[in-house]
Amino acid sequence: MQQNKSDKTFTFDEILRKAESYCVYQERCHTEVILKLKTFSSSETVIDNAVVHLIEHNFLNEERFACSYARGKHRIKHWGRIRIVRELKARSISKYNIDKALKEIDPEEYTTNFNNLSERIWESITEPNSQKKKKKFCDYLLRKGFETSLIYEKLQDLT
Structure with a gap:
Protein backbone atom coordinates (compact mmCIF):
# COMPACT_ATOMS: atom_id res chain seq x y z
CA MET A 1 0.00 0.00 0.00
CA GLN A 2 1.34 3.41 -0.97
CA GLN A 3 1.79 5.91 1.83
CA ASN A 4 0.35 9.41 1.33
CA LYS A 5 2.65 12.38 1.86
CA SER A 6 0.37 13.65 4.63
CA ASP A 7 0.61 10.29 6.45
CA LYS A 8 4.41 10.44 6.64
CA THR A 9 5.92 11.61 9.90
CA PHE A 10 9.04 13.70 9.76
CA THR A 11 11.87 13.94 12.25
CA PHE A 12 12.61 17.31 13.83
CA ASP A 13 15.76 17.67 11.70
CA GLU A 14 13.79 16.97 8.51
CA ILE A 15 11.18 19.53 9.49
CA LEU A 16 13.90 22.10 10.22
CA ARG A 17 15.56 21.46 6.86
CA LYS A 18 12.25 21.79 5.00
CA ALA A 19 11.30 24.93 6.94
CA GLU A 20 14.70 26.52 6.31
CA SER A 21 14.50 25.90 2.58
CA TYR A 22 10.91 27.20 2.57
CA CYS A 23 12.09 30.44 4.21
CA VAL A 24 15.20 30.78 2.04
CA TYR A 25 13.18 30.57 -1.18
CA GLN A 26 11.36 33.82 -0.38
CA GLU A 27 10.54 35.99 2.63
CA ARG A 28 7.75 34.49 4.71
CA CYS A 29 5.66 35.69 7.61
CA HIS A 30 5.17 33.64 10.78
CA THR A 31 1.63 32.66 9.78
CA GLU A 32 2.72 31.20 6.43
CA VAL A 33 5.52 29.20 8.05
CA ILE A 34 3.28 27.84 10.81
CA LEU A 35 0.66 26.76 8.25
CA LYS A 36 3.37 25.03 6.22
CA LEU A 37 4.76 23.28 9.29
CA LYS A 38 1.27 22.03 10.18
CA THR A 39 1.16 20.20 6.83
CA PHE A 40 3.91 17.96 8.17
CA SER A 41 1.41 16.82 10.86
CA SER A 42 3.73 17.54 13.74
CA SER A 43 2.91 18.36 17.31
CA GLU A 44 2.54 21.96 18.45
CA THR A 45 5.75 21.65 20.47
CA VAL A 46 7.75 20.64 17.40
CA ILE A 47 6.23 23.49 15.36
CA ASP A 48 6.98 26.01 18.12
CA ASN A 49 10.55 24.78 18.44
CA ALA A 50 11.03 24.95 14.67
CA VAL A 51 9.71 28.54 14.55
CA VAL A 52 12.03 29.53 17.41
CA HIS A 53 14.97 27.97 15.53
CA LEU A 54 14.03 29.87 12.34
CA ILE A 55 13.82 33.17 14.21
CA GLU A 56 17.07 32.63 16.11
CA HIS A 57 18.94 31.78 12.90
CA ASN A 58 17.37 34.72 11.03
CA PHE A 59 15.44 32.61 8.52
CA LEU A 60 12.24 34.24 9.74
CA ASN A 61 11.96 37.96 10.39
CA GLU A 62 8.57 39.71 10.31
CA GLU A 63 10.02 43.20 9.92
CA ARG A 64 12.13 42.11 6.95
CA PHE A 65 9.10 40.30 5.48
CA ALA A 66 6.83 43.34 5.83
CA CYS A 67 9.37 45.70 4.24
CA SER A 68 10.07 43.33 1.37
CA TYR A 69 6.35 42.67 0.84
CA ALA A 70 5.47 46.38 0.74
CA ARG A 71 8.30 47.24 -1.68
CA GLY A 72 7.52 44.33 -3.97
CA LYS A 73 3.77 44.75 -4.12
CA HIS A 74 4.12 48.45 -4.81
CA ARG A 75 6.82 48.16 -7.47
CA ILE A 76 5.61 45.05 -9.23
CA LYS A 77 1.84 44.97 -8.74
CA HIS A 78 1.42 48.73 -8.31
CA TRP A 79 -0.58 48.42 -5.12
CA GLY A 80 -1.38 51.47 -3.04
CA ARG A 81 -0.76 51.89 0.68
CA ILE A 82 -4.30 50.90 1.70
CA ARG A 83 -4.13 47.52 -0.06
CA ILE A 84 -0.65 46.82 1.30
CA VAL A 85 -1.78 47.58 4.86
CA ARG A 86 -4.89 45.41 4.44
CA GLU A 87 -2.85 42.47 3.13
CA LEU A 88 -0.23 42.77 5.88
CA LYS A 89 -2.95 42.89 8.55
CA ALA A 90 -4.47 39.75 7.03
CA ARG A 91 -1.10 38.07 7.65
CA SER A 92 -1.14 39.16 11.32
CA ILE A 93 1.75 41.60 10.95
CA SER A 94 2.09 44.08 13.84
CA LYS A 95 1.26 47.76 13.43
CA TYR A 96 4.90 48.63 14.16
CA ASN A 97 6.11 46.44 11.27
CA ILE A 98 3.40 47.74 8.94
CA ASP A 99 4.41 51.34 9.66
CA LYS A 100 8.05 50.47 9.10
CA ALA A 101 7.16 48.75 5.81
CA LEU A 102 5.25 51.77 4.53
CA LYS A 103 8.32 53.92 5.11
CA GLU A 104 10.12 51.69 2.59
CA ILE A 105 7.96 53.12 -0.19
CA ASP A 106 9.54 56.30 -1.53
Missing part, protein backbone atom coordinates in the same frame (compact mmCIF):
# COMPACT_ATOMS: atom_id res chain seq x y z
CA PRO A 107 6.84 59.04 -1.69
CA GLU A 108 8.15 60.29 -5.04
CA GLU A 109 8.10 56.77 -6.50
CA TYR A 110 4.59 56.25 -5.07
CA THR A 111 3.30 59.39 -6.77
CA THR A 112 5.02 58.57 -10.06
CA ASN A 113 3.65 55.01 -10.08
CA PHE A 114 0.16 56.27 -9.22
CA ASN A 115 0.23 58.89 -11.99
CA ASN A 116 1.55 56.45 -14.61
CA LEU A 117 -0.97 53.77 -13.65
CA SER A 118 -3.92 56.13 -13.51
CA GLU A 119 -3.13 57.71 -16.88
CA ARG A 120 -2.67 54.29 -18.48
CA ILE A 121 -5.96 53.04 -17.03
CA TRP A 122 -7.84 56.20 -18.04
CA GLU A 123 -6.68 55.76 -21.64
CA SER A 124 -7.51 52.05 -21.70
CA ILE A 125 -11.14 52.44 -20.58
CA THR A 126 -13.22 52.61 -23.76
CA GLU A 127 -16.56 53.35 -22.10
CA PRO A 128 -18.42 56.05 -24.10
CA ASN A 129 -20.54 57.12 -21.11
CA SER A 130 -18.35 59.53 -19.12
CA GLN A 131 -20.00 58.72 -15.75
CA LYS A 132 -19.44 54.99 -16.22
CA LYS A 133 -15.86 55.64 -17.33
CA LYS A 134 -15.20 57.68 -14.19
CA LYS A 135 -16.73 54.95 -12.04
CA LYS A 136 -14.62 52.22 -13.66
CA PHE A 137 -11.51 54.36 -13.22
CA CYS A 138 -12.22 55.01 -9.54
CA ASP A 139 -13.20 51.41 -8.81
CA TYR A 140 -10.01 50.07 -10.36
CA LEU A 141 -7.73 52.38 -8.39
CA LEU A 142 -9.67 51.76 -5.17
CA ARG A 143 -9.19 47.99 -5.67
CA LYS A 144 -5.48 48.66 -6.13
CA GLY A 145 -5.52 50.32 -2.71
CA PHE A 146 -4.88 53.96 -3.51
CA GLU A 147 -6.21 56.75 -1.35
CA THR A 148 -9.57 58.24 -2.30
CA SER A 149 -8.25 61.81 -2.21
CA LEU A 150 -5.49 60.93 -4.71
CA ILE A 151 -7.96 59.24 -7.03
CA TYR A 152 -10.48 62.08 -7.08
CA GLU A 153 -7.73 64.65 -7.49
CA LYS A 154 -6.38 62.73 -10.50
CA LEU A 155 -9.89 62.35 -11.89
CA GLN A 156 -10.28 66.14 -11.82
CA ASP A 157 -7.00 66.50 -13.73
CA LEU A 158 -7.99 63.98 -16.39
CA THR A 159 -11.49 65.31 -17.08
Whole structure:
Protein backbone atom coordinates (compact mmCIF):
# COMPACT_ATOMS: atom_id res chain seq x y z
CA MET A 1 0.00 0.00 0.00
CA GLN A 2 1.34 3.41 -0.97
CA GLN A 3 1.79 5.91 1.83
CA ASN A 4 0.35 9.41 1.33
CA LYS A 5 2.65 12.38 1.86
CA SER A 6 0.37 13.65 4.63
CA ASP A 7 0.61 10.29 6.45
CA LYS A 8 4.41 10.44 6.64
CA THR A 9 5.92 11.61 9.90
CA PHE A 10 9.04 13.70 9.76
CA THR A 11 11.87 13.94 12.25
CA PHE A 12 12.61 17.31 13.83
CA ASP A 13 15.76 17.67 11.70
CA GLU A 14 13.79 16.97 8.51
CA ILE A 15 11.18 19.53 9.49
CA LEU A 16 13.90 22.10 10.22
CA ARG A 17 15.56 21.46 6.86
CA LYS A 18 12.25 21.79 5.00
CA ALA A 19 11.30 24.93 6.94
CA GLU A 20 14.70 26.52 6.31
CA SER A 21 14.50 25.90 2.58
CA TYR A 22 10.91 27.20 2.57
CA CYS A 23 12.09 30.44 4.21
CA VAL A 24 15.20 30.78 2.04
CA TYR A 25 13.18 30.57 -1.18
CA GLN A 26 11.36 33.82 -0.38
CA GLU A 27 10.54 35.99 2.63
CA ARG A 28 7.75 34.49 4.71
CA CYS A 29 5.66 35.69 7.61
CA HIS A 30 5.17 33.64 10.78
CA THR A 31 1.63 32.66 9.78
CA GLU A 32 2.72 31.20 6.43
CA VAL A 33 5.52 29.20 8.05
CA ILE A 34 3.28 27.84 10.81
CA LEU A 35 0.66 26.76 8.25
CA LYS A 36 3.37 25.03 6.22
CA LEU A 37 4.76 23.28 9.29
CA LYS A 38 1.27 22.03 10.18
CA THR A 39 1.16 20.20 6.83
CA PHE A 40 3.91 17.96 8.17
CA SER A 41 1.41 16.82 10.86
CA SER A 42 3.73 17.54 13.74
CA SER A 43 2.91 18.36 17.31
CA GLU A 44 2.54 21.96 18.45
CA THR A 45 5.75 21.65 20.47
CA VAL A 46 7.75 20.64 17.40
CA ILE A 47 6.23 23.49 15.36
CA ASP A 48 6.98 26.01 18.12
CA ASN A 49 10.55 24.78 18.44
CA ALA A 50 11.03 24.95 14.67
CA VAL A 51 9.71 28.54 14.55
CA VAL A 52 12.03 29.53 17.41
CA HIS A 53 14.97 27.97 15.53
CA LEU A 54 14.03 29.87 12.34
CA ILE A 55 13.82 33.17 14.21
CA GLU A 56 17.07 32.63 16.11
CA HIS A 57 18.94 31.78 12.90
CA ASN A 58 17.37 34.72 11.03
CA PHE A 59 15.44 32.61 8.52
CA LEU A 60 12.24 34.24 9.74
CA ASN A 61 11.96 37.96 10.39
CA GLU A 62 8.57 39.71 10.31
CA GLU A 63 10.02 43.20 9.92
CA ARG A 64 12.13 42.11 6.95
CA PHE A 65 9.10 40.30 5.48
CA ALA A 66 6.83 43.34 5.83
CA CYS A 67 9.37 45.70 4.24
CA SER A 68 10.07 43.33 1.37
CA TYR A 69 6.35 42.67 0.84
CA ALA A 70 5.47 46.38 0.74
CA ARG A 71 8.30 47.24 -1.68
CA GLY A 72 7.52 44.33 -3.97
CA LYS A 73 3.77 44.75 -4.12
CA HIS A 74 4.12 48.45 -4.81
CA ARG A 75 6.82 48.16 -7.47
CA ILE A 76 5.61 45.05 -9.23
CA LYS A 77 1.84 44.97 -8.74
CA HIS A 78 1.42 48.73 -8.31
CA TRP A 79 -0.58 48.42 -5.12
CA GLY A 80 -1.38 51.47 -3.04
CA ARG A 81 -0.76 51.89 0.68
CA ILE A 82 -4.30 50.90 1.70
CA ARG A 83 -4.13 47.52 -0.06
CA ILE A 84 -0.65 46.82 1.30
CA VAL A 85 -1.78 47.58 4.86
CA ARG A 86 -4.89 45.41 4.44
CA GLU A 87 -2.85 42.47 3.13
CA LEU A 88 -0.23 42.77 5.88
CA LYS A 89 -2.95 42.89 8.55
CA ALA A 90 -4.47 39.75 7.03
CA ARG A 91 -1.10 38.07 7.65
CA SER A 92 -1.14 39.16 11.32
CA ILE A 93 1.75 41.60 10.95
CA SER A 94 2.09 44.08 13.84
CA LYS A 95 1.26 47.76 13.43
CA TYR A 96 4.90 48.63 14.16
CA ASN A 97 6.11 46.44 11.27
CA ILE A 98 3.40 47.74 8.94
CA ASP A 99 4.41 51.34 9.66
CA LYS A 100 8.05 50.47 9.10
CA ALA A 101 7.16 48.75 5.81
CA LEU A 102 5.25 51.77 4.53
CA LYS A 103 8.32 53.92 5.11
CA GLU A 104 10.12 51.69 2.59
CA ILE A 105 7.96 53.12 -0.19
CA ASP A 106 9.54 56.30 -1.53
CA PRO A 107 6.84 59.04 -1.69
CA GLU A 108 8.15 60.29 -5.04
CA GLU A 109 8.10 56.77 -6.50
CA TYR A 110 4.59 56.25 -5.07
CA THR A 111 3.30 59.39 -6.77
CA THR A 112 5.02 58.57 -10.06
CA ASN A 113 3.65 55.01 -10.08
CA PHE A 114 0.16 56.27 -9.22
CA ASN A 115 0.23 58.89 -11.99
CA ASN A 116 1.55 56.45 -14.61
CA LEU A 117 -0.97 53.77 -13.65
CA SER A 118 -3.92 56.13 -13.51
CA GLU A 119 -3.13 57.71 -16.88
CA ARG A 120 -2.67 54.29 -18.48
CA ILE A 121 -5.96 53.04 -17.03
CA TRP A 122 -7.84 56.20 -18.04
CA GLU A 123 -6.68 55.76 -21.64
CA SER A 124 -7.51 52.05 -21.70
CA ILE A 125 -11.14 52.44 -20.58
CA THR A 126 -13.22 52.61 -23.76
CA GLU A 127 -16.56 53.35 -22.10
CA PRO A 128 -18.42 56.05 -24.10
CA ASN A 129 -20.54 57.12 -21.11
CA SER A 130 -18.35 59.53 -19.12
CA GLN A 131 -20.00 58.72 -15.75
CA LYS A 132 -19.44 54.99 -16.22
CA LYS A 133 -15.86 55.64 -17.33
CA LYS A 134 -15.20 57.68 -14.19
CA LYS A 135 -16.73 54.95 -12.04
CA LYS A 136 -14.62 52.22 -13.66
CA PHE A 137 -11.51 54.36 -13.22
CA CYS A 138 -12.22 55.01 -9.54
CA ASP A 139 -13.20 51.41 -8.81
CA TYR A 140 -10.01 50.07 -10.36
CA LEU A 141 -7.73 52.38 -8.39
CA LEU A 142 -9.67 51.76 -5.17
CA ARG A 143 -9.19 47.99 -5.67
CA LYS A 144 -5.48 48.66 -6.13
CA GLY A 145 -5.52 50.32 -2.71
CA PHE A 146 -4.88 53.96 -3.51
CA GLU A 147 -6.21 56.75 -1.35
CA THR A 148 -9.57 58.24 -2.30
CA SER A 149 -8.25 61.81 -2.21
CA LEU A 150 -5.49 60.93 -4.71
CA ILE A 151 -7.96 59.24 -7.03
CA TYR A 152 -10.48 62.08 -7.08
CA GLU A 153 -7.73 64.65 -7.49
CA LYS A 154 -6.38 62.73 -10.50
CA LEU A 155 -9.89 62.35 -11.89
CA GLN A 156 -10.28 66.14 -11.82
CA ASP A 157 -7.00 66.50 -13.73
CA LEU A 158 -7.99 63.98 -16.39
CA THR A 159 -11.49 65.31 -17.08
